[in-house]
Amino acid sequence: MDDMDDVIQEFLLESYEGLDELDREFIELESNPASEELLASIFRTIHTIKGTAGFFGFDHLGEVTHAGESLLSLLREGTLPLNVAITDALLTMVDAVRVMLNEVEKTQADGTNEWAELVQELNRLADPSAGTPTETKAPETGEPSDTATDKPAESSAVGVDTETPIASPVTEDAAHPTEKPTPIATETEANSSVADSSIRVDVALLDRLMNLVGELVLARNQVLQYHALRADNSFQGTTQQLDLITTELQESVMKTRLQPIGNVWAKFPRVVRDLSASLDKSVSLEMIGKDTELDKTLIEAIKDPLTHIVRNSVDHGIESPEERVGAGKPETGTLTLRAYHEGGQVIIEIADDGGGLDLSRIRDKAVSQGLITPDRAAAMTDRDLANLIFAPGFSTAEQVTAVSGRGVGMDVVRTNVEKISGSLDIVTNKGIGTTLTIKIPLTLAIIPALIITCDVDKYLIPQVNLLEVLHIGPETSAKLEVAGDAEVLRLRGRLLPIVHLRQVLGREPAEEGASGQGQNIVVIQADGRELGLVVDQINDTEEIVVKPLSPHLKSIGVYAGTTIMGDGAVSLILDAVGIGRVSGVVNEASRHHDTADVVDKDEQRGATQSYLVAQVSGDLVAIPLALVSRLEELDPSLVERAAGKLVIQYRGRLLNLVHLSKILGKSDTDIDRDESLRLLVYESDGQSYGLIVDEILDVFEADLSDGVPSTQRGLAISGVIGRRVTDLIDLDEIVAMANAVTDQLVMV
Amino acid sequence: MTDRLYATFYIDDTLFGIDATDVQEVLRAQPMTSVPLAPADIKGLINLRGQIVVAVDLRERLGRGPAPDDVQSLNVVVRTEHGPVSLIVDDIGDVLKVSDDALERPPETITSPTRDLVVAVHKLDEQLMLVVDAKRTAEPMAA
Numbered sequence: 041m042d043d044m045d046d047v048i049q050e051f052l053l054e055s056y057e058g059l060d061e062l063d064r065e066f067i068e069l070e071s072n073p074a075s076e077e078l079l080a081s082i083f084r085t086i087h088t089i090k091g092t093a094g095f096f097g098f099d100h101l102g103e104v105t106h107a108g109e110s111l112l113s114l115l116r117e118g119t120l121p122l123n124v125a126i127t128d129a130l131l132t133m134v135d136a137v138r139v140m141l142n143e144v145e146k147t148q149a150d151g152t153n154e155w156a157e158l159v160q161e162l163n164r165l166a167d168p169s170a171g172t173p174t175e176t177k178a179p180e181t182g183e184p185s186d187t188a189t190d191k192p193a194e195s196s197a198v199g200v201d202t203e204t205p206i207a208s209p210v211t212e213d214a215a216h217p218t219e220k221p222t223p224i225a226t227e228t229e230a231n232s233s234v235a236d237s238s239i240r241v242d243v244a245l246l247d248r249l250m251n252l253v254g255e256l257v258l259a260r261n262q263v264l265q266y267h268a269l270r271a272d273n274s275f276q277g278t279t280q281q282l283d284l285i286t287t288e289l290q291e292s293v294m295k296t297r298l299q300p301i302g303n304v305w306a307k308f309p310r311v312v313r314d315l316s317a318s319l320d321k322s323v324s325l326e327m328i329g330k331d332t333e334l335d336k337t338l339i340e341a342i343k344d345p346l347t348h349i350v351r352n353s354v355d356h357g358i359e360s361p362e363e364r365v366g367a368g369k370p371e372t373g374t375l376t377l378r379a380y381h382e383g384g385q386v387i388i389e390i391a392d393d394g395g396g397l398d399l400s401r402i403r404d405k406a407v408s409q410g411l412i413t414p415d416r417a418a419a420m421t422d423r424d425l426a427n428l429i430f431a432p433g434f435s436t437a438e439q440v441t442a443v444s445g446r447g448v449g450m451d452v453v454r455t456n457v458e459k460i461s462g463s464l465d466i467v468t469n470k471g472i473g474t475t476l477t478i479k480i481p482l483t484l485a486i487i488p489a490l491i492i493t494c495d496v497d498k499y500l501i502p503q504v505n506l507l508e509v510l511h512i513g514p515e516t517s518a519k520l521e522v523a524g525d526a527e528v529l530r531l532r533g534r535l536l537p538i539v540h541l542r543q544v545l546g547r548e549p550a551e552e553g554a555s556g557q558g559q560n561i562v563v564i565q566a567d568g569r570e571l572g573l574v575v576d577q578i579n580d581t582e583e584i585v586v587k588p589l590s591p592h593l594k595s596i597g598v599y600a601g602t603t604i605m606g607d608g609a610v611s612l613i614l615d616a617v618g619i620g621r622v623s624g625v626v627n628e629a630s631r632h633h634d635t636a637d638v639v640d641k642d643e644q645r646g647a648t649q650s651y652l653v654a655q656v657s658g659d660l661v662a663i664p665l666a667l668v669s670r671l672e673e674l675d676p677s678l679v680e681r682a683a684g685k686l687v688i689q690y691r692g693r694l695l696n697l698v699h700l701s702k703i704l705g706k707s708d709t710d711i712d713r714d715e716s717l718r719l720l721v722y723e724s725d726g727q728s729y730g731l732i733v734d735e736i737l738d739v740f741e742a743d744l745s746d747g748v749p750s751t752q753r754g755l756a757i758s759g760v761i762g763r764r765v766t767d768l769i770d771l772d773e774i775v776a777m778a779n780a781v782t783d784q785l786v787m788v
Numbered sequence: 789m790t791d792r793l794y795a796t797f798y799i800d801d802t803l804f805g806i807d808a809t810d811v812q813e814v815l816r817a818q819p820m821t822s823v824p825l826a827p828a829d830i831k832g833l834i835n836l837r838g839q840i841v842v843a844v845d846l847r848e849r850l851g852r853g854p855a856p857d858d859v860q861s862l863n864v865v866v867r868t869e870h871g872p873v874s875l876i877v878d879d880i881g882d883v884l885k886v887s888d889d890a891l892e893r894p895p896e897t898i899t900s901p902t903r904d905l906v907v908a909v910h911k912l913d914e915q916l917m918l919v920v921d922a923k924r925t926a927e928p929m930a931a
Binding site: 255258259497545546547587590591592593595596598599602604608609610611612 | 819821822823824825826827830832833834835838840842844870871928
C-alpha cells in the first residue's frame with residue numbers, strides 16, 4: 041500500500057476540497073433550485089469521487105456516491121424537482137463521504153460501514169414509485185451496525201447511520217436528518233490533516249513568484265555592486281541581511297515548484313512488467329528516493345528520456361533467465377532507479393545487474409560507423425567507450441525490435457537531457473551490470489554563466505556549455521592554423537574548429553593590433569561537438585536569471601535568452617548549439633537525426649560529413665575530417681629511413697610517411713627535397729602515418745552516399761565534393777598498402 | 789458617434805495616432821542593448837523595470853531611414869499579447885479626443901511599408917493624423 045500513498049493523498053486532498061465546495065453549493069442550490077450550473081458542478085464532484093473510489097476499490101464509498109450520483113442526474117435532467125428531503129439526503133451523503141475519506145486517511149480503507157440505509161434512501165428518493173422503504177429497512181440497517189460494533193472507533197459514524205430516520209415520511213421529517221451531519225462534520229474536520237496542511241496554487245502564480253524573485257536577485261546584485269563602492273557600516277549590515285534573505289527566499293520559492301520524481305516513476309512498474317513479460321525476462325524494479333524533488337518543468341522534460349533508458353535496460357541490459365542462471369546470478373534481474381540531491385543537482389541513476397555493455401562491439405561499431413578513428417578507439421578508456429553509445433547515430437542492435445535498436449537511441453536521450461542543461465554518464469562492468477547516471481540542475485530559471493565581451497557588448501555563455509577557456513598569444517606555443525578556409529587550433533593533439541564570435545554576430549573583425557596580443561578562446565560544447573569561440577574579452581561568471589527571448593528575435597538562432605546584468609543592462613545569452621549550427625560545426629544531418637524514424641546504416645555512413653580535401657598529383661582526394669588528427673608542414677631534410685621505410689621523427693615518435701601519389705599509382709616522382717612536406721597525420725593501431733599530399737585545399741561538407749564505389753585499391757568511393765570529382769581515401773587500406781610496400785620511396 | 793482617445797507622436801513631420809488604451813507608458817531614451825543579426829527594425833532591448841522589452845524602430849518600420857542627429861527619440865511602450873513592446877518615435881504629441889466621424893480609410897495610393905501599418909486617416913483641423921494599429925506595429929515584421 042505504500043506505493044499508493046501519494047496517489048491516495050492526492051485523491052484525499054482533491055476530494056476534501058470538492059466536499060467543501062459541495063457544502064456551499066448545496067446551500068446555494070436551496071435558494072436557487074433550478075440552477076443547472078450548480079447541479080452540474082455538484083454532479084461532477086460526486087462523479088469524480090465515485091470514479092476514483094472505484095479505482096482504489098473503496099466499494100462502500102463507491103456505492104454511496106453512485107446512489108447520490110443517480111439521484112443528482114435525475115435532478116440535473118429536471119425529471120425530479122429538488123425538495124428539502126432530497127437536499128437533506130444529499131447532504132447526509134456528503135457527510136458520509138467525509139467520514140469515509142477520514143477513514144481512508146487513517147486506515148487506507150473506507151471502513152466497514154456499508155451505509156446501506158443512506159444508499160437505500162438515496163435510491164428511494166431517486167425512484168419514489170418503488171416499494172416502501174419500511175420493508176427493507178430492518179435487515180439492511182442491522183448489518184452495518186453489527187459489523188460496526190466490533191470496531192468501537194467507528195461508533196460515531198454508525199450512530200448517524202442507524203439513527204437516520206429513513207423510514208419516516210420524507211417531507212414531514214425533514215428537519216431531523218439535517219441535525220445529524222453536524223457532529224460528524226466537526227469530527228472529520230478535526231482530523232483532516234491533509235486538507236489543512238496544504239493548499240492548491242495555480243502554477244501561473246508560482247511562475248510569477250519565481251519571476252519576481254528573479255527580479256529581486258537582480259536588484260540584490262545591483263545593491264551589492266553599489267555597496268562595494270561605499271564603506272558604510274550600517275549600510276553593510278543591511279546589505280548582508282538583504283543578501284541572506286534574498287537567497288533564502290529564492291530557495292523557498294524554488295521549492296514551491298518542486299515535485300517528487302516519484303510522479304514520473306509511478307508508471308515504470310507497469311512498463312517494466314509489460315516489457316519483461318513480452319521479452320520472457322524476469323525483472324524486478326526497485327525505486328529508491330522517490331521523494332527527491334525537482335522543478336516541475338524538469339520533471340516533464342525528464343519523463344521521455346527516463347522511459348527510454350528504462351526500456352533499454354530491460355531490453356538490452358538484463359539477460360534472459362537462462363543466461364542469468366548460467367552466469368550464476370538469480371533468475372530475476374533487478375533494475376534499480378535511485379534519485380538523490382548532490383551539490384545543487386539532482387542525480388538519477390538507472391542501474392541494472394545485467395550483462396553489461398559489450399565494449400568491444402561498441403568499439404567496432406563506432407569505428408565502422410566512422411565515429412572515431414581506430415587508433416583513438418584503441419586508446420579509449422572503458423568509460424569513454426561506454427559513453428560512445430550517446431554519440432549521434434550510434435546503435436549496436438543487430439536487429440530492429442519493437443523496443444529499441446532503430447537508430448534513434450541514446451543520442452536522443454542525450455539531446456533531451458542536454459536541453460535541460462543536464463549531463464549523462466555511463467559505467468559498465470562486464471557480467472555485473474550497467475549504471476547510467478543523469479545529472480540535472482534543480483531549476484533552469486537561475487543559472488551560472490560566463491560573461492564575455494564581443495565588440496562593445498557583453499554576452500553570456502551558460503556554464504553548462506563551457507568546457508574550458510584558453511588564451512593563445514605570442515608567448516604560448518599554440519597558434520591558430522588554417523585548413524582550407526577553416527581555422528583550427530591544435531588542442532592536445534586534436535583539431536578544434538575555431539569560430540570568431542565577431543564573425544558569427546556579423547561584427548567588424550577585431551583590429552590587427554588587438555590580435556597581436558593574443559586571443560581568448562572559449563571552448564564550448566554544442567550537441568556533443570566541441571568548438572573554439574574567439575571572443576574579445578573574458579570577464580567573469582555570474583548567476584543570471586534567464587528571461588525568454590522575444591518572438592522578434594527567436595528566428596535569429598544564436599541566442600538562447602536574455603538577462604539583466606548587475607548594472608541593470610540587458611544582455612543576450614548565447615546559444616551554443618545555435619552558434620555551432622550557424623558556423624557549420626553542428627550540421628543539420630546530425631541535428632535532425634532524432635526525427636528520422638528508421639535510419640539505415642548505409643544512410644548513416646553516407647550522411648553529410650566534413651571532409652578534408654587535398655590535391656595529389658592534380659587529382660582531388662578526400663578524408664573524413666574526423667579521422668585526421670593533425671595537419672603538418674615539415675622540412676624534407678628531416679626524412680629518415682628506418683626498416684626500409686621513410687619516417688620522420690615527430691614529437692618523440694616515428695611518423696611513417698605514406699607517399700599517396702605513388703601508392704595510388706598517380707606518379708612515380710619522389711619526394712621533392714626543396715619543398716616542405718605537407719602531411720595529413722592519421723593514427724592507427726598506435727602508429728602515426730603522414731600522408732604526403734601536394735596541397736591541402738579545404739574542408740567541405742558533403743554527402744558521398746551517391747558516389748560510385750571505386751575499383752582502385754586504396755580508394756573507397758568517387759563522389760562529387762564542391763562540384764569536383766573527388767576520391768574518398770580508404771585509410772585502412774592505404775595504411776595496409778603502405779606497410780606492405782617496403783622501400784617505396786627512393787630518395788634522389 | 790463615438791469619440792476615441794489617441795496618443796499621438798511624430799516621425800519627421802508626420803503626425804501618427806495610436807489608440808491610447810494600447811499605450812502603457814512613454815519613456816525618454818533608454819539605455820539600449822543592440823542585438824546583432826536582428827531584423828533592421830529591431831533597435832535593441834531595453835530594461836523596463838526588470839522586464840526586457842524589444843524596441844521597434846518605427847522609422848525603419850515605415851521606411852523613413854535613420855533619424856536626424858538632433859532628434860532625441862522617445863519610447864512609446866504599447867501592450868501586446870507578447871507583452872510590452874517599445875516603439876521608437878521622434879517626438880510625442882498630445883493625447884487627442886477625436887470623433888470617429890473624422891475617420892477615413894487610408895487612401896489606396898499610400899505605399900508600403902506605411903500602408904501595412906496605417907489603418908485609418910483622421911482629418912484634423914490643422915493636419916492629417918495617420919492611425920497606426922499598435923498590435924500590428926509591434927508584431928515581428930512579416931518575412
